[in-house]
Amino acid sequence: MVKEFAIITKSAEETQNFGIEFAKKLKKGDVIALYGYLGSGKTELAKGICKGLGVTQTVSSPTFVIVNEYSSAKFPKIFHLDLYRLKTLDDIINIGFYDYINENMLVLIEWPEHVEDLLPKNTIKIRLAYTDENENSRWIKLEIN
Numbered sequence: 001m002v003k004e005f006a007i008i009t010k011s012a013e014e015t016q017n018f019g020i021e022f023a024k025k026l027k028k029g030d031v032i033a034l035y036g037y038l039g040s041g042k043t044e045l046a047k048g049i050c051k052g053l054g055v056t057q058t059v060s061s062p063t064f065v066i067v068n069e070y071s072s073a074k075f076p077k078i079f080h081l082d083l084y085r086l087k088t089l090d091d092i093i094n095i096g097f098y099d100y101i102n103e104n105m106l107v108l109i110e111w112p113e114h115v116e117d118l119l120p121k122n123t124i125k126i127r128l129a130y131t132d133e134n135e136n137s138r139w140i141k142l143e144i145n
């Protein structure tokens with residue numbers, strides 16, 4: 001059964017706060033796929049999740065480096081991937097994608113569409129989108145399998 005939950009946030013801070021709350025439910029081995037267009041708030045949400053996990057390092061967009069690594073007391077290894085620039089399966093394999101999917105790690109993936117077929121079955125999917133309301137409004141939907 002898929003559990004779904006959706007909210008609309010009115011600011012980047014509200015999106016981060018949602019991430020902080022959501023992070024309380026996470027455990028090692030979880031894979032979180034963050035779907036959404038450029039600027040929809042994937043990285044803002046990742047910042048909130050990491051705050052909620054107790055990460056003290058700066059969380060930033062890994063668009064150019066592909067992977068950032070953080071840690072916290074409970075989660076020694078947290079990987080934050082941005083696959084925007086990786087288009088082919090070879091690209092994905094070459095960054096060692098499978099090394100990140102591991103029961104001891106927590107993985108946040110931006111642009112998970114690029115690895116859709118490689119995602120574990122129990123991947124937690126979060127979809128973000130702009131809304132018509134105003135430029136600071138975002139719709140966020142959580143799907144847990």
Ligand SMILES: Nc1ncnc2c1ncn2[C@@H]1O[C@H](COP(=O)(O)OP(=O)(O)O)[C@@H](O)[C@H]1O
Binds near residue numbers: 010037136137138
């Ligand atoms: N409700 C909101 N939630 C998240 N970000 C918002 C919101 N309103 C405005 N923003 C802005 O939108 C941008 C989102 O950027 P970012 O998180 O890097 O997007 P993405 O990683 O999806 O490309 C930031 O500049 C942020 O300040």
Ligand SMILES: [Mg+2]
Binds near residue numbers: 042043061082110
């Ligand atoms: Mg981003």
